[in-house]
Amino acid sequence: MTFSLALVGRPNVGKSTLFNRLVGKRLALVDDQPGVTRDLREGEARLGDLRFTVIDTAGLEEATDDSLPARMRRLTERAVDMADICLFIVDARAGITASDEVFAEILRRRAKHVILAANKAEGRAGESGTLEAFSLGLGEPVRISAEHGEGMGELYAALAPLA
Numbered sequence: 001m002t003f004s005l006a007l008v009g010r011p012n013v014g015k016s017t018l019f020n021r022l023v024g025k026r027l028a029l030v031d032d033q034p035g036v037t038r039d040l041r042e043g044e045a046r047l048g049d050l051r052f053t054v055i056d057t058a059g060l061e062e063a064t065d066d067s068l069p070a071r072m073r074r075l076t077e078r079a080v081d082m083a084d085i086c087l088f089i090v091d092a093r094a095g096i097t098a099s100d101e102v103f104a105e106i107l108r109r110r111a112k113h114v115i116l117a118a119n120k121a122e123g124r125a126g127e128s129g130t131l132e133a134f135s136l137g138l139g140e141p142v143r144i145s146a147e148h149g150e151g152m153g154e155l156y157a158a159l160a161p162l163a
């Protein structure tokens with residue numbers, strides 16, 4: 001009873017931070033600098049009693065808010081096709097961008113199951129961005145903070161029924 005979970009979303013939303021938290025080792029590259037070359041990365045994740053493979057997606061981190069490099073799109077599509085479940089991460093502080101809409105469209109077309117997560121929502125941060133995320137049409141966003149470990153119980157509750 002194991003499954004794979006792809007972490008999908010535009011650069012800088014916190015995919016690698018969540019990957020590191022779920023895997024418990026600093027395997028993925030976390031970097032503020034744009035232009036860093038990255039690739040798909042897999043790790044063995046634990047969340048409560050769930051054990052699963054987590055896939056961190058990246059690419060050439062040169063996307064602006066209204067464009068998505070072809071390489072990043074291809075990498076995302078590969079991860080989506082590999083994974084049983086996709087966790088689509090948006091930045092609750094930044095709100096929904098044109099890039100987020102592009103990813104949402106890829107997920108609506110290809111993903112078997114999608115869970116939407118609004119990250120960087122520690123404390124009461126990012127409440128309006130979380131509300132904006134409803135407009136993606138992918139259901140209720142799970143509020144998380146990958147950096148501070150908040151919302152992991154809610155993430156478990158969203159994941160467990162699909163596992």
Ligand code: GDP
Nearest residue numbers: 011012013014015016017030031120145146147
């Ligand atoms: P990725 O490009 O999607 O893999 O994003 P990263 O994991 O590299 O994170 C990008 C930036 O967002 C880094 O500076 C992280 O420290 C920061 N970040 C990630 N998660 C959170 C969070 O929950 N809250 C806040 N405030 N910052 C975060």
Ligand code: MG
Nearest residue numbers: 015016029058
């Ligand atoms: Mg990353």
